[in-house]
Amino acid sequence: MILPDPPRLFHQLYERYGPQHWWPAQTMTEMMVGAILVQNTAWTQASKAVGQLACRGLLDFAVLHATPDEELWETIRPAGYFRIKTRRLKALAAFMVSQGPMAQVIHAGNQQLRQQLLSVYGIGKETADSIVCYAAGQPVFVVDAYTKRLFMRLGWVDGSGDYDTMQRMVHATMPADSGQLGEFHALIVRNAKEHCLKRPRCSGCPVASCIEQQKD
Template sequence: MNHRRVIPKIYARLLAAHGPQHWWPGETPFEIMVGAVLTQNTAWVNVERAIANLKRGDALSPEAIVAVHPRRLAAWLKPSGYFNVKAKRLRAFCRWLIAQGGLEPLARRPTGELRRALLAVHGIGPETADDILLYAFGRPVFVIDAYTRRIFRRLGLVAGTEDYETLRALFEEALGPETPVYNEYHGLIVRHGKDVCRTVPRCGDCCLAMQCRRVG
């Protein structure tokens, strides 16, 4: 199958069906980064509640998160689930961010170097690192998540067992280095995976149904 031809066509169909998603929610690059750490293994609505708690506590900054007592931080993050683990990960990320001199020095680093640095931080895996690179730093890095694997496996475009880097390279090769498209495409995949191509899919509402193989 010609992935370079099909993957852009699927993007066009999703965009026509769902409209622009303006993803990722966040008022600042740092808020986007916090959301990327907290969204692991939970729904976005729970992340929003946790971020709202940080805002009410006047703690939505790296310095405040590092300074606050760990138990208080964990309590603020409780809506996001796995809150003790996420509190440790968020503190580790904020310590790293402060040690690097903040966002401006990081923004000057080449994408590959910055990605390697993010992956070296405790609790930051490929998906979280790429969320941060794409949405906080505006880098052309395609994010692969569980929705991507589900949708494109059902379409017969991937096996679903490929490693993260293989799938990322597949999408980036098909789309070219287009940061706005990566941004919107990932948002559309999230929307479609949550609302239509669920674990139990709503095939009658699917704009991709004509070419879907419904594998699993």
């Protein structure tokens, strides 16, 4: 196993791609709704559904909570799995409405907020951490399939590398800064789309340490 060096990886990616301006949302509600809609689908499709919700005035948890399922099915259809995602949006909306003012919920400590979100139907670790990082601005690193692919190719984890192990690896070495941790996740996604695809395009990839290891 290679000694993990997340700060070096972050700098390599940042030098190449610069800031990614995540999460692409105007409000915390929009961000949280987007985090549900992007599950198992491309952002281009999820963002169409977010746009349709906005056009119909549904980017509000109280309104969302009161909207009939059938109307939501039609509105979020571009994001796919629209029945399941409607149920998940309704669960998130019910949670948010039950908790009182948005600011109060969002500014709870990150561990408390994370645990609460994980108890909501349809919210797993990746979605919960996305909300904690990008909506609440708390220092949490989001792990996804692209992260695992990259960390495996870097030799930092093997096939059994789990979510918590990869997250701890980053938390142990990077500053507890939500801006930087959020940027890191966004940069990993960017590189996964440009170079570290299922079939990697290593030529021109900024992750020099990975290339060096492949030569060893």
